[in-house]
Amino acid sequence: MKKIIVLLFLSVVSFAVNAQELKSPNGKQVMTFSLLKDGTPTYQLSYNGKEVVKPSKLGFELKNDKQSLLDGFVIEKIETNTFNETWKPVWGEVKEIVNHYNELAVTLLQKVTNRKMVVRFRLYNEGLGFRYEFPEQKDLVYFVIKEERTQFAMTGDHTAFWIPGDYDTQEYDYTESKLSEIRSLFKNAVTSNASQEQFSETGVQTALMMKTADGLYINLHEAALIDYSLMSLNLDDKKFVFQSWLTPDSKGNKGNLQAPCHSPWRTVMVSNDAREILASKLTLNLNDPCKIEDTSWIKPVKYVGVWWEMITGKSSWAYTDDLPSVQLGVTDYSKTKPNGKHGATTKHVKELIDFAALHGFDAVLVEGWNEGWEDWFGHEKDYVFDFVTPYPDFDVKGIHQYAASKGIKMIMHHETSGSVRNYERHMDTAYRFMKDNGYDAVKSGYVGNILPIGEHHYSQWINNHYLYAVKKAADYKIMVNAHEAVRPTGICRTYPNLIGNESARGTEFQAFGGSKPNHVTILPFTRLIGGPMDYTPGIFEMDIDKLNPDNHSHVNSTLANQLALYVTMYSPLQMAADLPENYNRFLDAFQFIKDVAVDWDDSKYLEAEPGKYITVARKAKGTQNWFIGNVNGITKRTSKIKLDFLEKGKKYKATIYADAKDAHYKTNPQAYIISEKTVSNKSELTLTSAPGGGYAISIIEVK
Template structure:
């Protein structure tokens, strides 16, 4: 250690800056920051005197300037408190409290003249958020990140709900195992995808949900991912230390920053109750308030669409069966239709009629534009222009027809991973939408990214996704991005980001099936960062009914599908099955028609990741409640309470439940519907079948 660093560290000790401690507002969480030998920054976190994160290193390794790893002294440390309430544009509750104690530590490196960084820690009652900050200063301008070295030293071999670490996809089945078993289970966990890049036999994605042997629930993720690479985690399975692992670019660099700059927040949500994890708003609170002065155009959306019939193989996106087409060269009017193209004017009108008759806001149509014959897996730059329809799709007539029915059309933009091409056409595409009555878009990023070598979760793509969202806002368009980077609470700042996919959605039920526990895990993992367009509502669970060649089936009961509209929060909800199927089950379909998509209040009644979830929500600006309860492959009895209802007031509950012989694999369409009078003192026991659920609507008795 050089003399100058020794003097500074001695001075820090004398001034009392060498170690800093912080408590959460309710005193249950305790945090400590300190410098190890050679000035290495570290932190610790405990909950009710139980260790959550043991002494863990912090720092960033750089490529072109001295690294931010060691040689630090604490030049300043300031503690503050903050308490406010704010109202989300769309959300699970009307008002969110943002209450934390903060420690801002300024670290100098005496060996690097005139340079310093800050690390900001915010300790909430439900967890910790921290980030690196690089203020504008004399001796720090541009720099390249080689790797972020943030550690999360866990206190034991926790049970984990994990996905393989990957720079391009989250569309894997969640594996439930102890951390010590990750390495042995990794090979089987990596299943084929249109684009995938794993990086380590113990690499894991966030949000990472865990449960300790002494009953603590721990969730690690990030918040406010802006102008930075997405973080994965690399597990040292000999000591259970997780270390950040950023997504590289085409030449292996992990990020390019220019001061002033900051990293995303690293988040650790903790409780001894699983329900508290689902109720946490820590990630939203770490994001900035909305950037938009006018948010009146941002609304929740319930929609139907020409989609599931293509997913099942009943219909096609493509207009014909040509193997090679060139946009602007191929004359589709001179080609022979394949007879299975679903996005045709007459068929779409049938969906518009169904939407209008049942109170849905919008109709999504995929496969409407030229180019679908020759796009998948080609790494082809110029595939779509996002404005040229097939000959059988009359944009203007459908605009007129939908408007006459008070239904909006939802646009579909599949980029095929060609991000440069999408940006090239984006303004024209959004103008085309506005001219033809579209106010929301489902975008897709299937396949390897162009420019070649870039990854879906790298800094370059992270910036593109935000560019697409803010550009859409210029046209007052709402966005539903598929195959994009997993969300990190940015829907607070940019509320026209209605939802993302970024996980295995319902479409995989047609590709072999999701595990029965899938939707009991997603709220603890993927949905921690923001709403998901899961596309529930599948009533015909045998895919062969639509496509005899497809033997897949949906791994849930029909009533489980109803419950998902409550347990899987999203202000964008699709009734994904076909209108002719819903016509056979209109009594059950009534719940989908009734259920809200925006909420004033949410109560997590019971939860255990991978096993079961029961949630009650109050509809926005209405005296109506909706309850969803789901289970995994194990039948169980859910006890539903109603203490959240106003005392002394009676309501009618309509209870949609699995039939006595129901099960996801043998009798999924068996259900019962009953009504009963309830009040705040009522308790209802509902039997949930294997892969089953319950859905309850609660309305005041007039």
Template sequence: MKKLLSALILFAGMSLHAQQVTSPDKNVSLTFSLSAKGEPVYALTYKNKPVIKTSKLGIDTKDIPAMLDGFAIDKTETATFDETWAPVWGEQKSIRNNYNELLVTLSQKAVGGRYIRIRFRVFNDGLGFRYEFPEQKDLNYFIIKEERTQFALAGDHKAFWLPGDYDTQEYSTTTSNLSEVRGKMKTAVTPNASQETFSPTGLQTPLMLKSKDGLYINIHEAALVDYSCLSLNLDDKNMVLESWLTPDAVGNKGYIQASAQSPWRTVIVSDKAGDILLSKTILNLNEPTKFKDVSWIKPVKYVGVWWEMITGKSTWAYNDLTNVHLGDLDYSKTKPNGKHAANTAHVKEYIDFAAKNGFDGVLVEGWNEGWEDWFGKSKDYVFDFVTPYPDFDVQELHRYAASKGIKMIMHHETSGSVRNYERHLDKAYQFMADNGYNAVKSGYVGDIIPRGEYHYGQFMVNHYLYAVTEAAKYKIMVNAHEAVRPTGLARTYPNLIGNEAARGTEYESFGGNNPDHTTILPFTRLMGGPMDYTPGIFQTRINAYNPENSSYVHTTLVKQLALYVTMYSPLQMAADLPETYNKFMDAFQFIKDVAVDWDATYVLEAEPGDYITMARKAKGKDEWYVGAITDENARTATINFDFLPKGKTFTATIYADGADASFDKNPQSYAIRTIKVTSKTKLTQKLAPGGGAAISIK
């Protein structure tokens, strides 16, 4: 059902008193007005508690008068909207989009009556607002010097933050009061293949906050298109966050041609942590899908030739040469290093394992020429994305995988050379289509070429979307790594089936992720869309694969199972090696069973940085799955089964940490038991330090 009511109030240039709009349930209230200087300002409350105090809005421009002050309100328009829509894939079968809207038209008499619009949408769980630039005589083409959107906070909130960076989100989350950010920034910035921090108080979005009076607040953006990625700079004396956009190679932060609009700036708020996890406001602020036919877009559970290379057991490269020019080398005349994993025989082993255990696909990295000599070299032409190494038979593997009912997932590492990738993109996608690949994992490791551009600038934002829309022409799904963090665009372009854009499982082999890492990511990185976190590591001691690597996974084996429920993605990898899974087939059964597409999601208990317990109903099935995870502290999870249909009895298989389990000392200790449950069942389940629990209900 869709309902749209509008009212128009004309003011003929007269000044307006404050305008107020509340959410449909009356809990969230937005107030908009102009200051004495004609500055647009807004404030937000939740259940009469301040969320955002009076904060300025505006755009500072480089080549035309700024859009910061001197405004008058020409008119306001209000509307109410209510619809229910069905995502192509997702955490829920249907999503309600219900908001009250205020659209304010502002004019600047000093600039020939130039006008802009600010559109506010107030949902039951928060706010979205954006700037709109209609085409007009005095506003055509302009350059953004900086966006001046403020979020004035009501106190020194507890924050779950990443250092502000133009090039990476692959940091561990730091938890501290906002007043402590400056003092903790130096240790929070750890090495990465590409990074560019911008301020001692710079922060990334999504930014998760908790106030001292119990409000959970999340600040992010939605529908990032043809605009620079939003970060925040903290005035730690006044507790004011202000927008900070990623610049381009010459320092400009955006090139706008009217008619145009900014992404939505989002503030999600609740007095319950679980409501933040269930929010669909960011998705609702994106447009419906652009595709008429979505039948080719399918959630995927996959295995792949990847973890053995991350751990150092094997290599992406075919040989050990160190001075390679693509096209000048006949690889068949070089000596293989004997550790190249992407060879035909080995990949067939993964295909066999996938087929035997009911998986959908197999990812292969390191299949194509060029891996020997690129990392950190800033070379423009490294890969052509169509030429395999001599030991990788594309056509034979296509035939073999098809005979087993398995789809192959191709890997495109761009080496940061975006110009080169776009040069080869159509040919690469056609090559995929010709050889039975319907999904690609793209990578953007290293500094961006053209040099001086950043991963999160307008140039790259446009590139990522270009790659997705071009892929759709070939019915290819995209899983982009090292790309900009998602902002709900998967609603509009549902072939964007996965993203990395955060510190993933690979870091467990690079020194480890903190035990609280995955209790925070759903409140931060996952707010804008799913993450290809690549869980399922059973052999948690990396030296079992590579004696020279002393890292270990900072979870128990059972927590790895629980992540399939708590870390939502329609693209889920069983990331460990087949030979390891064959040793733990009773525990591996949960990975085989767990769904990747859902009818309903329930948050049973949650606290960012401490614990999450979630339940989900599998799409189109009478099956439910529960995941409970904790940080480095042991705890007892309380699991209420009232999400089950009333009056029926189900069989629950519980995968639990062993009595002596812990992430650092005994991670592979687990126990499996079966009980009968109904909607009235309440279970208390112990979780080991860094541990979890996983339950399948049928």
């Protein structure tokens, strides 16, 4: 159902001399646009009568242009409308999404240059989206952005959950601090990564989550990042004003545009209830509708794979230790000695296929199957992989046939080593190879510095590459799970074959020294605002030295917390990341991973406080079954939840996987209790979560 109504009522827009006021459909959000005396465009935002964003400037500084798009504007035209539709995602947290907003489009004329720029605002009940549009015009055709000058002026020294602004990685632990403390904490917040470059000691990344002293939750982000560079934020920590900071290309340019064109949406979500931030679909709604006509081949996936054993150092991606370097097409692997640690062997992969089939999983991911891993990283090497040549101990066709006989799909792995040109050189051949051998999904990777030399992971040209890969994959009916790529901004609505992304500090860092135990209580407020994450949960053995005696890292989570992640960290792509032998030790707890859904008809956020706790209930697609997950921060907490979302008059069997009384993420992570009880929509549950702990509940209808 779709409904569009054009309005020119004062309830939507009121006209002062040069000020226009826009209200959200429920009237709680109010945005005001105005021009300063020098013609500088500004906006401000309030919520329930409280100022959220103080008057903030808009505009662009252009390169090699005497007159930038910053001031000297007059209002040429005002357009308004209300839009209300309900649409169905291909996969998602809910079956239907309401897209309801009031809109104001202000056409600005810069008299001295005769250039036009439109600022389009969409105000939802949960917040604001706005973007810049450049109509076709003879006085502005090709232009280069030196910097976008969008401001977000905060009203005070808010508490923020932030990671360092970086052109190449988001793989940082979050720091909770006042805005005024970012500068002093910045150096400690920067940890090593395969590729990284920070731009300022007050630079932070979006989605940025904040909380005001009077209890408002504010989230700054962007939506529909297409043909543009990623936006970070640089803070004036004296005035508490954020300014957009775009990722440069190899020349230092922030964007090369040709009118007609537009920027991504800049978003400001605000609520007095943290749960509303998590439930918001504003980011998705600001993206274009699905452009793939037949989506029947796009299916949520629960998988296992050859991955965690490599991350921990138990196994290796490389086939041999004999080679000082590799040149594809020249190196003869038949003359080398296998190192005995290679994980992607035919025998081992068949064992994983058997495990997946036995326990009802959909697919198996294999990494390190192809030639070239012996010197893949650190050399800024262009021709790294060809994505089609397997190692001698990996039988592609035999594994395809074996997996098909067991009803299991295979997931391909394409590591580019940051060599974007090489990937595009081989992409069609690689995708055809996948389809010929029964692979319907690919996990791509961009570890290391980007090639061509000087480019960054989040610059305009590289962002275009990521989307090119997704669109090309759709031509072959292939789903994409991109790691180390740009963080998502809701593009999965338009191209739902983008079924997952990493783009944040995932489970692998638990094997690299560990992440903070409250990390997973922040990610849904930050990284997941733009789309689902392939977080790879489900680790049952927390002491890594039991897999690899040389690795003394510890997974900072209880086992019950790991189960809860399948609900709290929404993704249509979920991995049971641990080794089969560890699941076999805890088969009663493993049952939850087997049972939990990966696609949903409904989601209810029951409790939420960033950095402290999140409790989510989700209804499995096409059933009356619900699953609940709670993840807890560093302080032990008792959670009280009502099950009033269950259907009236029906009874359900609840299986509760909870922390034991003496559970603790550091000292006793595998202490859990499983209990069962009959529940209804009148039931209430009281459960205690350990530090770094949580609980998971399956609620199955009793028929």
